[in-house]
Amino acid sequence: MLPTPEIPLLPESVYEPAEDSYLLLDCMELCISGLQERKYPIVCEIGSGSGIVSTFLKANVFPKGLFFATDLNPNACEAVIATYNANCSQQKFNTFDVLQMSLTLSIRPNVVDVLVFNPPYVPAEVVPDVPTTRDHYTWLDLALLGGEDGMEVTWIVLLNLEKILSRDGVAYILFCARNNPDKVEELMKQRGWSVRVIEKRKAGWEVLSVLEFKRS
Amino acid sequence: MRTAVPAVPQYIIWRDERKISNRNTPPTTQTQTQIAHKKYNTRNMKFITTNFVKCAVKTCDSSVDAFPLQYSDCQIVQEELEYNPEFIVHMLERLEWNAVVKVARDLGNESLPPVKPEGLDPIMEDDQVILRDLHTLLVETQIVEGKMVCRNCEHIYFIKNSIPNFLLPPHLC
Numbered sequence: 001m002l003p004t005p006e007i008p009l010l011p012e013s014v015y016e017p018a019e020d021s022y023l024l025l026d027c028m029e030l031c032i033s034g035l036q037e038r039k040y041p042i043v044c045e046i047g048s049g050s051g052i053v054s055t056f057l058k059a060n061v062f063p064k065g066l067f068f069a070t071d072l073n074p075n076a077c078e079a080v081i082a083t084y085n086a087n088c089s090q091q092k093f094n095t096f097d098v099l100q101m102s103l104t105l106s107i108r109p110n111v112v113d114v115l116v117f118n119p120p121y122v123p124a125e126v127v128p129d130v131p132t133t134r135d136h137y138t139w140l141d142l143a144l145l146g147g148e149d150g151m152e153v154t155w156i157v158l159l160n161l162e163k164i165l166s167r168d169g170v171a172y173i174l175f176c177a178r179n180n181p182d183k184v185e186e187l188m189k190q191r192g193w194s195v196r197v198i199e200k201r202k203a204g205w206e207v208l209s210v211l212e213f214k215r216s
Numbered sequence: 217m218r219t220a221v222p223a224v225p226q227y228i229i230w231r232d233e234r235k236i237s238n239r240n241t242p243p244t245t246q247t248q249t250q251i252a253h254k255k256y257n258t259r260n261m262k263f264i265t266t267n268f269v270k271c272a273v274k275t276c277d278s279s280v281d282a283f284p285l286q287y288s289d290c291q292i293v294q295e296e297l298e299y300n301p302e303f304i305v306h307m308l309e310r311l312e313w314n315a316v317v318k319v320a321r322d323l324g325n326e327s328l329p330p331v332k333p334e335g336l337d338p339i340m341e342d343d344q345v346i347l348r349d350l351h352t353l354l355v356e357t358q359i360v361e362g363k364m365v366c367r368n369c370e371h372i373y374f375i376k377n378s379i380p381n382f383l384l385p386p387h388l389c
Contacts, residue, residue, distance in 0.1 A: 039302075039306070040302070040303055040306035040307065042268070042310065064300060064302075064303055066264065066303075066307065068265070068268065072383060074379075074381075077379050078377075078379075081259050081378075081379075084259060085259075092297065092298035093297060093298045093300060093303075094259060094295070094297060095262070095264075095297075095303070095355060096259055097259060097261055097262055097265045098259060098378075098379055099261075099265075099269065099379070099380055099382060100379055100380065100381040100382060100383060101272070101381075101382040101383065102272070102382070102383060102384075102389075105272040105382065106269045106270055106271070106272040106382035107268060107269060107270075108267075108268050108269065108270050108283060108312075111268055111310065129386075130383065130386075
């Protein structure tokens with residue numbers, strides 16, 4: 001098994017890696033041989049949080065990739081750097097940048113070869129507003145709450161995949177059962193995407209799955 | 217009698233301390249580019265990243281002026297990174313060269329060739345020189361602090377402590 005990155009002490013406002021994060025790592029490891037056919041990919045993780053997934057990918061899967069890790073939360077952006085430095089200090093090829101950004105809004109269209117997203121997937125009345133101060137206590141809510149069906153943020157990304165991904169780009173997105181991933185799969189197939197479930201797993205009281213999206 | 221003129225690197229913003237102090241052309245008026253030579257333990261915004269980021273404002277999507285952003289008041293460092301010519305060759309295919317030239321100009325280098333160097337072969341000695349320079353420019357040249365301005369809507373984004381911030385105030389979201 002590929003090593004799990006060590007996570008330095010995180011501020012309270014940053015999501016601590018949990019079952020969902022580990023499922024994503026396992027899925028990336030499962031797909032590693034296919035993924036590594038890309039030697040110099042542009043990799044983007046949305047909502048990097050602690051940075052565990054991006055760091056894992058840079059250290060183990062795409063050492064020669066160009067990485068953009070995005071997060072809205074300034075504390076998370078710093079945590080990503082800390083996690084990267086704690087695990088990749090021996091790396092001499094640090095093509096890894098952290099960008100404080102909503103989703104991929106400021107990334108030039110059609111450049112991302114590999115997109116990874118562990119979204120705020122918990123159903124909630126609304127998606128919380130972005131806090132105005134750095135120390136605001138609601139930052140963590142932003143990492144968790146996904147509005148109606150927990151899908152409001154994820155749908156923004158799914159409906160923009162066409163614009164985000166490069167021609168043969170691929171996206172890995174995490175869902176919980178309450179997001180109705182079967183329905184998402186069907187709708188995305190109707191929109192011309194090839195979709196497959198990489199892994200489905202019971203984690204506590206949640207059932208989590210990771211779906212892969214490619215142009216068909 | 218002809219004296220030997222040292223070759224001026226075309227691609228890189230600077231090569232070493234001496235090169236900086238010998239530089240005759242001052243940075244452009246909007247830019248007070250400060251240059252430092254340090255090994256940073258943080259991840260700074262790399263020059264290559266400027267080629268992949270644009271204005272976040274929705275109405276700027278249709279404007280050709282939203283990319284690249286205009287860089288000013290930048291503090292730059294140079295971080296030593298492992299040289300990987302294959303990476304540079306692959307990334308060159310992905311780069312918008314006009315934007316490379318524009319941003320390099322923002323940062324004080326006016327001497328980039330107007331046309332993207334293509335078909336570079338890491339085995340050829342002449343190409344090696346160019347690839348090395350491109351390596352220095354694209355991944356070793358990094359921005360620690362500075363401003364990024366959209367040429368269309370004039371919104372200003374800041375780079376602070378190595379992290380560029382593309383969040384918009386609520387009225388622009």
